[in-house]
Amino acid sequence: MPRIGRRFFPDFVAKLRDGRLFVVEYKGEHPIGAPEAREKDAIGRICARTTGNVFLMDRRPDHGVDMSGQMRKAL
Numbered sequence: 001m002p003r004i005g006r007r008f009f010p011d012f013v014a015k016l017r018d019g020r021l022f023v024v025e026y027k028g029e030h031p032i033g034a035p036e037a038r039e040k041d042a043i044g045r046i047c048a049r050t051t052g053n054v055f056l057m058d059r060r061p062d063h064g065v066d067m068s069g070q071m072r073k074a075l
Contacts, residue, residue, distance in 0.1 A: 008025075008040055008043055008044075010023045010024060010025045010040075010044070011024055011025055011026045012024040012026070016054070016075075020052060020053045020054060021051075021053040021054070022053070022054045022056070022071075022074075022075070023044060023047075023048070023053065023054065023055045023056070024055075024056045024058055024071070025040050025041070025044060025055075025056070025057050025058065026058045026067075027057060027058065027059055037057070040057065041057040044056075044057060054074055054075060055074075056070060056071060056074040058070050058071070
């Protein structure tokens with residue numbers, strides 16, 4: 001995916017049974033507020049909204065919800 005001046009290579013991409021792509025970008029707690037992380041989150045959400053695919057910026061853990069819980073919620 002394109003980024004300002006660079007490209008965005010997400011951590012995981014899976015094709016779902018219904019044909020959509022599920023794109024996951026994993027971030028620990030430290031870099032989650034960094035400008036690069038915010039840019040990737042915005043790009044992923046825009047791409048998902050316009051294509052019908054699913055994007056998740058996985059945060060470790062996000063309000064007590066682990067990675068598998070965040071993935072289930074996104075789907």
